[in-house]
Amino acid sequence: MTITTNNTNLNADNGVNVEALLGAREQLSGMPAAAQFKWRATCEWINGAHSRSTVQNYFGLGAEQSHRTKFTLDADHPELFAASDNGVTPPELALTALASCLTAGVASIAQMRKIQLHSVTATLEGDMDVLAILGADTDARNGFSNITVRFEIDADASEQEIEALVAQSQKRSAVFDIISNPTNINVEACKA
Amino acid sequence: MRRTTTAVIIGAGHAGLAMSRCLSERGIDHVLLERGEVANSWKRERWDSLRLLTPNWMSRLPGYQYQGSDPNGYRTLSQTIGFIERYAETMVSAPIYTHTQVRSVTRRDGGYAVVTNQGTFRCRAVVVASGACNIANVPACAEGLPSDLFTITSRAYRNPSTLPEGGVLVVGASSSGTQIADELQRSGRQVTLSVGEHLRAPRDYRGRDIQWWLDAAGVYDERFDEMENLSRARSLASIQLVGSPSRRTLDLNVLGERGVKLVGRLAGMRDGVALFSGSLANMCKLSDLKLERLLDRIDEYADRTGLASAVEPSHRFEPTRLPSNPPMSLDLRGGGEIKSVVWATGFRPDHSWIDVDVFDRRGRMRHDGGVVDAPGMYIMGLPVLRTRRSTFIDGAAADARALSAHMSAFLAVRQAA
Numbered sequence: 214m215t216i217t218t219n220n221t222n223l224n225a226d227n228g229v230n231v232e233a234l235l236g237a238r239e240q241l242s243g244m245p246a247a248a249q250f251k252w253r254a255t256c257e258w259i260n261g262a263h264s265r266s267t268v269q270n271y272f273g274l275g276a277e278q279s280h281r282t283k284f285t286l287d288a289d290h291p292e293l294f295a296a297s298d299n300g301v302t303p304p305e306l307a308l309t310a311l312a313s314c315l316t317a318g319v320a321s322i323a324q325m326r327k328i329q330l331h332s333v334t335a336t337l338e339g340d341m342d343v344l345a346i347l348g349a350d351t352d353a354r355n356g357f358s359n360i361t362v363r364f365e366i367d368a369d370a371s372e373q374e375i376e377a378l379v380a381q382s383q384k385r386s387a388v389f390d391i392i393s394n395p396t397n398i399n400v401e402a403c404k405a
Numbered sequence: 406m407r408r409t410t411t412a413v414i415i416g417a418g419h420a421g422l423a424m425s426r427c428l429s430e431r432g433i434d435h436v437l438l439e440r441g442e443v444a445n446s447w448k449r450e451r452w453d454s455l456r457l458l459t460p461n462w463m464s465r466l467p468g469y470q471y472q473g474s475d476p477n478g479y480r481t482l483s484q485t486i487g488f489i490e491r492y493a494e495t496m497v498s499a500p501i502y503t504h505t506q507v508r509s510v511t512r513r514d515g516g517y518a519v520v521t522n523q524g525t526f527r528c529r530a531v532v533v534a535s536g537a538c539n540i541a542n543v544p545a546c547a548e549g550l551p552s553d554l555f556t557i558t559s560r561a562y563r564n565p566s567t568l569p570e571g572g573v574l575v576v577g578a579s580s581s582g583t584q585i586a587d588e589l590q591r592s593g594r595q596v597t598l599s600v601g602e603h604l605r606a607p608r609d610y611r612g613r614d615i616q617w618w619l620d621a622a623g624v625y626d627e628r629f630d631e632m633e634n635l636s637r638a639r640s641l642a643s644i645q646l647v648g649s650p651s652r653r654t655l656d657l658n659v660l661g662e663r664g665v666k667l668v669g670r671l672a673g674m675r676d677g678v679a680l681f682s683g684s685l686a687n688m689c690k691l692s693d694l695k696l697e698r699l700l701d702r703i704d705e706y707a708d709r710t711g712l713a714s715a716v717e718p719s720h721r722f723e724p725t726r727l728p729s730n731p732p733m734s735l736d737l738r739g740g741g742e743i744k745s746v747v748w749a750t751g752f753r754p755d756h757s758w759i760d761v762d763v764f765d766r767r768g769r770m771r772h773d774g775g776v777v778d779a780p781g782m783y784i785m786g787l788p789v790l791r792t793r794r795s796t797f798i799d800g801a802a803a804d805a806r807a808l809s810a811h812m813s814a815f816l817a818v819r820q821a822a
C-alpha cells in the first residue's frame with residue numbers, strides 16, 4: 214500500500230546519497246558474493262577493566278578495505294566498581310552502537326521518503342541487574358533485561374510519518390537485529 | 406484421451422478453470438490436467454473450520470458472479486468446494502483429466518512435452534495453474550526442535566483434535582496463524598503465538614467490509630508493473646482476517662483478550678529452547694502504522710467520492726496492546742508446558758517438476774505478469790501476479806483474460822511464421 218505524504222520535499226537534504234545506496238542495492242543483488250562483508254575489531258587490555266579497541270580494516274566487495282583512518286575506543290568500568298573510569302562501559306558501548314545504527318537509519322529512510330530532518334536525538338536506557346555479573350544471582354540475566362529508546366525528531370513531517378521512520382529504521386537496522394536476535398559466537402583462545 | 410492439443414492447463418483450481426473458460430471463448434483447443442480432483446487444494450489442504458476471508462460477492466470468475474441471497478457472507482470450506490465444482494461443471498467445456506499428475510514439463514519441437522502418470526501430452530502452450538501454496542514454509546531452525554515434540558504445518562492441520570492436549574506454540578501471525586491460534590485457545594489449550602511482521606485490519610470499517618473498501622478504493626487494482634517494490638508486495642503476509650457469520654475482527658488484541666500469549670518472532674533454537682526476537686514491539690508498531698495509513702486512504706476515498714456522508718463516521722482502532730514482559734525463550738523439551746508446535750509460516754509453490762530454464766537464483770519463476778520467460782508458457786494464481794487482486798479468487802478473471810489474449814497473439818504469430 215503506497216505511502217502518501219503531504220510533506221515530501223524534493224529538495225530534502227539530510228546528507229544521504231540515496232542514489233548511491235539504491236545503486237549499491239541494485240548492483241549487490243546481482244552479485245551476492247560481493248555483498249558478503251566482514252566487520253572487524255581488535256582489543257588490547259591496558260590495566261584493570263580498562264581496554265582499548267581499534268577498528269581500521271574490514272572486508273567487502275570481494276576485497277580488503279580500510280576506514281579513512283584508524284579509530285580507537287576506550288572502555289572501562291566506573292569508580293563505583295572500584296575501577297579507573299577511563300572510558301564507557303561495554304554495555305554503554307552496546308547502547309551507543311544501537312543508537313547510532315537507528316539514527317543512521319532514520320536519516321537515510323527520511324532521505325528516501327524526501328523528508329527534511331532538522332534534529333534527531335535518541336536517548337537510550339538499558340535495565341540491568343548487576344547481581345548476575347557479580348555472580349551473586351545465577352537466575353538473572355547478565356545482559357539487559359530491557360532496552361528503551363526514545364527518539365525526539367524535528368522534521369518536516371507528521372507525527373505518523375516520524376513514527377514510521379523510526380519503525381522502518383528498526384526493521385533495517387543491523388545492531389537492532391544483533392541485539393534482539395540470538396547470534397552464534399565462537400571464542401577461541403591461545404597462548405601468545 | 407487426446408494427447409496433442411494447442412494448450413495444456415496444469416491444475417483445476419479456480420485459476421486453471423478460469424483460464425480454461427477464457428481459452429474456450431477464444432477457440433483455443435486445450436485440456437486441463439489435475440493430480441487430484443477439481444478444487445483439490447480446498448479438499449485436501451485446508452482446516453475444517455475455514456471460511457473464506459473474502460465476502461461471497463468477491464469471487465467473480467469469467468462468466469460467473471454470486472447470485473445468492475447473502476453477498477456479504479463468507480463461504481464455508483464445503484461451500485467453497487461446491488462453488489468451484491459448480492463452476493467447472495457449468496462454465497468449463499474443455500476436458501478435465503483428474504488424477505493426472507504432471508511429473509515433468511520440457512521443451513520439445515518448439516512446444517512442450519507434459520509428462521504425467523497417465524502418459525505424455527504434447528502442446529504449444531502451457532499454463533501453470535498448480536497453485537501458490539503447495540509447500541508449507543518451515544523455518545530452518547525447526548531442525549533444532551526436540552525430536553519427540555508434535556509439529557504440524559497449517560496445511561496439514563485440520564482441527565484441534567489433530568493436536569495432543571497441552572500448550573501449543575503457533576509460529577506465524579498472519580491470517581492462518583491467528584485463526585488457528587484462536588481455535589486452539591478456544592479448545593482449552595494455552596496458546597503462545599510467535600509474532601513477526603504482520604498486517605492487521607478490522608473486519609468492518611465505517612459499516613462496510615474492509616474488502617469492500619480495498620476493492621472500491623482501487624487498492625486491489627494496483628498493477629505489478631507500477632509498484633515501487635514488487636518483490637516485497639509479492640512476499641507480503643496475508644492480512645489478519647477471518648470470515649465468520651458474526652463478522653468479528655481477529656487481531657492480536659482479540660487474541661490477547663482470549664488469553665493467547667504473544668511472543669516475538671521465532672529467532673532460533675538453542676538446546677531445545679526456542680528463542681524469540683526482541684522486535685515484538687516494533688512489529689506491532691509497524692502493523693498499527695500500516696493500518697492507520699490504510700484507513701487514511703479509505704477516508705480520503707470516501708471524502709473524494711462523496712461516500713463519507715452515506716457511511717458511518719471515520720474512527721480509529723486501539724493500538725496493539727503489548728504484553729509487558731514477553732518471554733524471550735520457551736523450553737520445548739519434554740516436561741514443559743508446550744506439547745506441540747504449529748507452523749503457520751507461509752507457503753511457496755512447488756515447481757520442481759518444470760524442467761525448463763525459467764527460474765531465478767532463488768528458484769522463483771521468471772515471468773512478466775504471468776507471461777513466463779519461455780515461449781508459450783504462462784503462470785496463474787501467484788500473489789500479486791498482475792495486480793494485488795491476483796492473490797485472491799477474484800483476481801483470476803482479469804488475469805486469465807489478459808494471459809489468454811497474450812497466448813492468442815503468440816499462437817497467431819507462430820501460425821503465420
Ligand SMILES: Cc1cc2nc3c(=O)[nH]c(=O)nc-3n(C[C@H](O)[C@H](O)[C@H](O)COP(=O)(O)OP(=O)(O)OC[C@H]3O[C@@H](n4cnc5c(N)ncnc54)[C@H](O)[C@@H]3O)c2cc1C
Nearest residue numbers: 416418419420440445446457458459507535536786797798
Ligand atoms: C489457507 C488459505 C486460505 C485462503 N483463503 C482465501 C480466501 O478467503 N479468499 C480468496 O480469494 N483466496 C483465498 N486463498 C488464496 C487462493 O484463492 C487459494 O490459494 C486458491 O486455492 C488458489 O487457487 P489456484 O487455482 O491458483 O490454486 P489451487 O487451488 O491450489 O489449485 C491448483 C491445482 O493444481 C493441482 N496441481 C498441483 N500440482 C500439480 C501437478 N504437478 N500436476 C497436476 N495437478 C497439479 C492441485 O491439485 C490443485 O488442484 C487462500 C489460500 C489459503 C492457503
